Each structure stands twice: as C-alpha cells, then as structure tokens.
Amino acid sequence: MACFLVPAAEALVTTLAEKGIEKKENDAEKEQNGAEQSEFAATAKKPFVQKLKWLRNLLWGGSALLMFEHVWHGEVVPFFPFLTAASNPEDAAEMIHEMSTVGVAMAVLVTLVWAGMVVVSSRIEKRADAEKVSAK
Amino acid sequence: MTLLTSAAAAVICTIIWYKNAPKNEMKVGILCWMYWGATLMWLVDAIFEYVELGAEYFTPAPADMLNDLFLGLSVVVLGLIIWLVILLIKDPKGVIKEALKKKKDV
Numbered sequence: 001m002a003c004f005l006v007p008a009a010e011a012l013v014t015t016l017a018e019k020g021i022e023k024k025e026n027d028a029e030k031e032q033n034g035a036e037q038s039e040f041a042a043t044a045k046k047p048f049v050q051k052l053k054w055l056r057n058l059l060w061g062g063s064a065l066l067m068f069e070h071v072w073h074g075e076v077v078p079f080f081p082f083l084t085a086a087s088n089p090e091d092a093a094e095m096i097h098e099m100s101t102v103g104v105a106m107a108v109l110v111t112l113v114w115a116g117m118v119v120v121s122s123r124i125e126k127r128a129d130a131e132k133v134s135a136k
Numbered sequence: 137m138t139l140l141t142s143a144a145a146a147v148i149c150t151i152i153w154y155k156n157a158p159k160n161e162m163k164v165g166i167l168c169w170m171y172w173g174a175t176l177m178w179l180v181d182a183i184f185e186y187v188e189l190g191a192e193y194f195t196p197a198p199a200d201m202l203n204d205l206f207l208g209l210s211v212v213v214l215g216l217i218i219w220l221v222i223l224l225i226k227d228p229k230g231v232i233k234e235a236l237k238k239k240k241d242v
Contacts, residue, residue, distance in 0.1 A: 003177075003181070004177070007173075007177060054169065057165075057166065057169030057170070057173070058169050058172060058173035058176070060173070061166075061171070061172075061173040061174065062170070062172075062173025062174045062176060063173070064214075064218065065142070065170060065171075065173070065174035065215060066174060066177050066178075068210070068211055068214050069138065069207060069211065072207050072210070102180060102181060102184050105180045105184070106177040106180045106181075109176050109177075109180050110173060110176050110177065113176060
C-alpha cells in the first residue's frame, strides 16, 4: 500500500546525515590543509561517509522501484491524496499497519545488509593496511 | 516473479560491475545499488506474503505470474532509464561536454 515510504524516509535521513558528515569532514580537511597528512589519509581506508552512500543508494534505488510497483497496482496516484488508501479511514488504518510491519522490516533488512557490508569492508581494509605495514 | 526479475537484474549488473572494476566509467554501480535495494525490499514483501499464504505462494495463477513478470521487466527498464539519465547528467567520459563544445565552436 505504501510500505516504500518507510525506506524512503530512511533514505532522506541518510542523505541529510551524509551531507552533514561530508561538510564536517571537509571543514576538518581544510583545517588540516598545509599540515602533515594524518595517518587516516595515508591508509586505503574509505571514509564512513563513502559507506553511508551505499546505504543511501540502496534505499533510494529500492524505494524508487517499489514506488513504481505501487503506481502499477494503482496504490499511488498523481493527484491528492496521492495514496489511494488515504482516502478512507479503514484503508488508511490498513496502510499504516502495513507500513509499520512490512515497511519497517524492509528498512531494517536493508540497513542490516549494509551494516554487514561495512563490517566486511572494514576487515578487508584492516587486512590490506596490515599487509602494507608488514611489507614495509 | 518481480522479486526473481529484480534479483536476476541485480546479479547480472554486479557481474558486469565486477568485470570492469575498478574502472567505473559507465557507472554500473548505480544499477547494482538500485536493483539490490529493490530485491531486498521485495524479499521482505515475499516473506510476509509467504507467512500469509503458506505453500500457495509458490503456485501463483498463470495470469498473476504473467502480470508480475510484465511488472518485473518494466521495473528493470525503469531502472535502466534512471541509470541512463544519471549517466548522461554526470557524463563521466565527457562525451556530451565535448559534443556541446564542438557545436559551440562551429
């Protein structure tokens, strides 16, 4: 009915968080400019904001394609109130129930998969750094 | 069927991305994220449907299956269109920029 709205909302939050972190990192980089490069910059480590982009892309991409599915089924329409289920209280209750079950589960699964990817990539990066150090 | 179609698209795109990595001139990664995101979300949808319907979930009516396949293919095409628009806007190879520059010079 409107389950895609939950991951879409998470995508929006992720995008805003990413912009905030990116700005902070840029400011920190400017401060560091001219000074000695940090140990962090010398490693092959991807900054966290780069990994946050993975989550953003998964959530926006998935939500966009799911929204199309809802348009296909006539659950999303191009005129007010945009969600057909929102036009009467009974359907609206069902829609909110679906959002709180299926929608939340979708957002949680995507986030868990992303967290798994972050853990695995961090391990790979650590191993690569360790190999670099031992080669020196 | 929609889940199956998007999962197949996600796997194919990931293989293409891996084959060309670390070069990412065609921005195939965008397609991978999009299709994997949709696949994960439809997987959740499928699990909820399975809980509700049980084994019946695996024996859909032919008409429903055809409609779902049609939807799945449409989703894949929509994903390709979104990717193409992003590719042309970002223009990583500078083809459009170059063409516009040439036009201006002439």
